[in-house]
Amino acid sequence: MSKYETVIGLEIHAQLATESKMFCSCSTKFGAEPNTNVCEICTGQPGVLPKINKKAIELAIKTGLALNCKIEPMSVFARKNYFYPDLPKAYQISQYELPIITGGHLEIEIPNEGENSNSRLRKKINITRIHLEEDAGKLVHKGAERIMGSEESLVDYNRGGTPLMEIVTEPDIRSPLEAKIFMEDLAHLLQYIGVCDAKMEEGSLRCDANISIRPVGQKELGTKTELKNMNSFRFVQMGLEAEVARHTEMKASGEKIIQETRYFDTKTHDTKSMRSKEEAHDYRYFPEPDLVTIEPDHKWIEEIRATLTELPEKKRERYINEYGLPNPIAEVLIATKSISDYFEECLKIENKPKEIANWMLVNVMAYLKNKNLDIKDIVFSPRELIELIKLIEKGTISGTAAKEVLIKALETGKNIKDIVSESGATQISDEGALQQIVKEVIKNNPKQVLQFKSGKDPVIMYLVGQVMKESKGRAKPDLVQALLRKELS
Amino acid sequence: MKINIDQVANLARLNLTEEEKKLYGEQLSNILDHAEELQKLNTDKVAPTSHAIPMKNVFREDKAIPCKNTKDIMANAPEEQDHMFKVPRIIEE
Ligand SMILES: [Zn+2]
Numbered sequence: 022m023s024k025y026e027t028v029i030g031l032e033i034h035a036q037l038a039t040e041s042k043m044f045c046s047c048s049t050k051f052g053a054e055p056n057t058n059v060c061e062i063c064t065g066q067p068g069v070l071p072k073i074n075k076k077a078i079e080l081a082i083k084t085g086l087a088l089n090c091k092i093e094p095m096s097v098f099a100r101k102n103y104f105y106p107d108l109p110k111a112y113q114i115s116q117y118e119l120p121i122i123t124g125g126h127l128e129i130e131i132p133n134e135g136e137n138s139n140s141r142l143r144k145k146i147n148i149t150r151i152h153l154e155e156d157a158g159k160l161v162h163k164g165a166e167r168i169m170g171s172e173e174s175l176v177d178y179n180r181g182g183t184p185l186m187e188i189v190t191e192p193d194i195r196s197p198l199e200a201k202i203f204m205e206d207l208a209h210l211l212q213y214i215g216v217c218d219a220k221m222e223e224g225s226l227r228c229d230a231n232i233s234i235r236p237v238g239q240k241e242l243g244t245k246t247e248l249k250n251m252n253s254f255r256f257v258q259m260g261l262e263a264e265v266a267r268h269t270e271m272k273a274s275g276e277k278i279i280q281e282t283r284y285f286d287t288k289t290h291d292t293k294s295m296r297s298k299e300e301a302h303d304y305r306y307f308p309e310p311d312l313v314t315i316e317p318d319h320k321w322i323e324e325i326r327a328t329l330t331e332l333p334e335k336k337r338e339r340y341i342n343e344y345g346l347p348n349p350i351a352e353v354l355i356a357t358k359s360i361s362d363y364f365e366e367c368l369k370i371e372n373k374p375k376e377i378a379n380w381m382l383v384n385v386m387a388y389l390k391n392k393n394l395d396i397k398d399i400v401f402s403p404r405e406l407i408e409l410i411k412l413i414e415k416g417t418i419s420g421t422a423a424k425e426v427l428i429k430a431l432e433t434g435k436n437i438k439d440i441v442s443e444s445g446a447t448q449i450s451d452e453g454a455l456q457q458i459v460k461e462v463i464k465n466n467p468k469q470v471l472q473f474k475s476g477k478d479p480v481i482m483y484l485v486g487q488v489m490k491e492s493k494g495r496a497k498p499d500l501v502q503a504l505l506r507k508e509l510s
Numbered sequence: 511m512k513i514n515i516d517q518v519a520n521l522a523r524l525n526l527t528e529e530e531k532k533l534y535g536e537q538l539s540n541i542l543d544h545a546e547e548l549q550k551l552n553t554d555k556v557a558p559t560s561h562a563i564p565m566k567n568v569f570r571e572d573k574a575i576p577c578k579n580t581k582d583i584m585a586n587a588p589e590e591q592d593h594m595f596k597v598p599r600i601i602e603e
C-alpha cells in the first residue's frame with residue numbers, strides 16, 4: 022500500500038579538516054583533555070576579535086567545485102543569537118543571507134525498483150547551499166543519557182569554534198535508503214577531496230533530516246518534521262524509516278502531524294519529540310560587525326580547482342576503461358583515497374595494473390582488514406610490492422612463497438629482498454641441485470615409477486609433487502617435470 | 511515605534527523591574543523611531559553594507575597555536591568538575 026510518497030531533504034554538518042579553529046588559532050585536534058584547546062576568542066571573552074581561517078574558506082570552495090556548485094562572488098558572516106550553555110558567546114557566527122556556495126548537485130546510484138533488482142538508477146540530488154559556521158562546545162550530561170533526565174551538565178569547549186560546513190539539499194530524496202546512499206556517497210567524496218574525514222560515528226559528519234509524506238501525485242509538501250541524532254549511516258536509514266512509518270500511521274488514523282523536532286532513539290528504534298520551546302527560535306541574525314566580506318576572485322578559485330584531485334566516480338571509470346579492471350575491483354580500489362593513491366603509486370613504478378590490483382586486493386587488503394589497519398598505517402611501500410611482483414615474474418620465488426614473504430614484510434616492515442634471501446625462499450633453478458632430489462624421489466617411489474613406465478602418464482604429477490615437497494616448494498614445477506621425464510626415459 | 515520590552519528582555523535573559531521596563535522600553539523605542547526616520551531615504555541604488563570601511567578577504571593562515579590562558583578561562587566557570595564547566599541541567603519541556 023504505497024499511496025504516499027516520502028519527501029526528504031538533508032542538512033549535513035561536516036567538520037572541516039583544518040589544523041586550527043574557524044576564528045582563532047586553537048587546535049581542532051579531537052580527543053584533547055577537556056578545555057585545553059580554548060582561548061579568549063572561542064570562549065567569547067570581552068573585546069576579542071575573530072579572524073577567518075583561510076583554509077576553511079578554501080575547503081568550502083573546494084567542496085563547492087566538487088559538487089558542481091556556484092562559488093558566490095561575495096559572502097558574509099552573520100551572528101545567530103541564542104542562549105545555550107555550549108555557546109559561550111551567546112551567538113554563533115554563521116552565514117545566513119549570503120552563503121559562500123549555492124546550487125549544485127551530487128549524482129548517486131540507487132537500486133532500480135523494477136523486476137531487475139540488480140540494475141542501478143542514477144539520480145541527481147540537488148544542493149541548495151553550503152555555508153560556513155563554527156561548531157558549539159560539547160555537553161556532557163550527568164545522571165542521564167539524554168538532556169531530559171540529567172541532573173547537571175558539564176561543558177567542554179574544545180570543539181567550540183571548530184570550522185563547520187553546512188550542506189543543505191533540496192527535498193529531492195524519496196526514501197530512507199536514498200538518504201543513506203546520499204550520505205555515504207557524500208562522505209566518500211568529502212573524504213576523497215580531503216575536506217573532511219567524514220566519520221559519522223565520531224561526529225565529524227552529522228545529518229539532520231526534514232521529512233514529510235504526501236499522496237502520490239500531489240505537488241504541495243505535507244507537514245514536515247525535523248529528525249536529529251542519526252549518528253551512523255545505518256541510523257540515517259533506520260531513523261527515517263521509523264519516522265516515515267509514524268507519519269503514515271498518523272495519516273491513516275486521521276491524526277494531525279505537528280511540525281516539530283524529533284530525535285531517533287537508537288535503543289528503542291523509534292523517534293521521540295525533542296519538545297523544545299518554539300518561541301526560543303528568534304535568532305535575530307545580523308551581519309557580524311567584526312568580520313569583513315569574503316570575495317574570492319577567479320585566480321584564487323582556479324588555484325583551488327587545481328588542488329582538486331580526480332573524483333572517485335571518474336577514477337572508477339578510468340580504472341575500468343584504461344586498465345581493464347572489472348568493476349568490483351575498481352570499486353575496492355577507489356573505496357578510500359589512500360587505497361587509490363597506493364595503487365597509482367605502484368602503477369607509476371611499473372605499469373602492471375592487473376597484477377598490482379590482484380596482489381593489493383587478495384593479499385595486502387586482506388591483511389589490513391584482518392588487522393583493522395589503514396593502508397596509510399603500514400610501512401610496506403608501493404616500491405616493495407612491485408619488487409615482489411618482479412621476483413615472481415623472474416621465477417626467483419614461487420607464488421606460494423611470495424604470499425608468505427608478503428605477510429612477513431607487512432608484519433615486520435623489512436624489505437622484500439632481505440626477507441627472500443634470509444628465508445631461502447628463492448626457487449632452486451640450478452639443475453644440479455634438483456637432480457639430486459629427483460634421483461632420490463625415483464629411488465623412494467618404485468611403485469609409482471613402475472606405473473609411469475607401464476604407460477600411466479598422469480603419475481608423473483605425483484612424482485613432481487614429491488620433488489616439490491622435498492625441495493620445500495622452492496623448485497620450479499616445469500623444470501622438475503622435465504628432469505623427471507629425462508631420468509625415467 | 512512600540513517595542514515589546516518583555517520579549518526583548520526575555521530573549522536577552524534579563525529580569526527587568528517595572529521601572530526598568532518603562533525606561534528601557536522608551537529608549538529602545540526612540541532608537542527604532544530614529545531608524546524608521548532613516549528608512550524613508552531612497553536607497554534603491556545603494557548596495558547593502560555591513561561595514562563602513564571597504565575591506566574584504568581578511569584572513570589568517572591555518573596554524574594551530576597552543577593556548578596559554580586556559581587557566582584564566584577556567585577561572586570563569588561558576589563551578590568546575592573534571593576540568594569542565596558545570597552548569598545547571600538543561601530543561602527542555
Ligand atoms: Zn580559541
